[in-house]
Amino acid sequence: MDCKVIEQILTEALSLTEAHVTSDGSHYKVVAVGECFDGLSRVKQQQAIYAPLSEQIASGELHALTIKTFTPTQWKREKLFNM
Known part of the structure; x- marks a missing residue:
């Protein structure tokens, strides 16, 4: 499955500020940033991420x-510490 398609699905479903998806074969790494994660x-x-992808997971299109x-505030802090 194309990483950009996953990013688009998540961004639209969760109103994310940022979504970054990378893949290594059938394993996907998702970094999602949005106010929806606050609290x-x-x-x-994790359930919020899985929900919009449930169809792709059930079909086997997404495996791992x-x-x-992160919230936007947490993401700013994360980027600052990992520079």
């Missing part, structure tokens, strides 16, 4: 996902 537990954040979620 949610890690489990709820690594998910990192």
Whole structure:
């Protein structure tokens, strides 16, 4: 599955500020940034990512996902520390 398509699905479904998806074969890494994650537990954040992709996961089009979620404030801090 194309990474840009996954980014578009997630951005539209969750009104994300940023979405970055990379793949290594059948394994996908998702970095999602949005206000929608504010106050949610890690489990709820991951469920928010899985929900719009459930059709692709069920069909086997998406097999393995690594998910990192951030609020815009957390993302700014993350980028600052990883420069």
